[in-house]
Amino acid sequence: MNNNLNTESIRQLLNHSSAQLGQPTLARLCDARTQALARYDARSTTPVFAWAGSTSTSSGHTTGSHRSQYYWAAAVLFVALLFSGATYWQHVIEHDNSDVDIAILTDDLPIDVYVE
């Protein structure tokens, strides 16, 4: 194997100014930087939904359909939490009323008196 790249030559290569790079190389580097920044922005704007799955396509951009899926999933979860909480709360209320209900039903006045 040809070992022409000694320490000195590597130092010289690293010290090359960007001005010395060719135009196509500079353009490719610029594209890569732009893509990396775009991917970073997309990730940082959707941190809440990151747990639900990847938000990036192969090009690195979040699509509208993906985002709407996460909104739907979050909405379903929210509604389920509300429903579950309401059911539990109603159960607690009904449980607390059983004593009063027994008292009404066993009172010497008919229940019609208390019902409009």
Next chain:
Amino acid sequence: MLRLLTPFIVAALLCLPAMAGAEAWTELTPMQQEALAPLSKDWDTLFKKQQQHFLKMADHYPTLTPVKKERFHKGLVAWSKLTPEQRRRAREKYQAFSKVPSEQREQVKQMVREQEASKAASSVPPVMPAH
């Protein structure tokens, strides 16, 4: 895909207690069946939440006197057919009435009994004289 389905699975699990099936009449204990006997026909049509509420009430049944047990049975069907709002108002009225001094309460009760008696008398069809 699995990660996307996770919220839906969690949602379904959260809703499970509310969606759980109602208890069949035949699964009740003999004591519960005795306490809730007037509801036996309609029991399977009640929501689980209503059933649980009546089962809580049935727990008190063995401690009632025979007179109160009879009253309980008498009012149970009518009570089960009320809307939640009607029940809430009835509870409020009962609790407010319980705070009235006992003398006044007795007067009101006497008045209600008289009204009930006159209503019952007026609903009895007059006896036709025999020819």
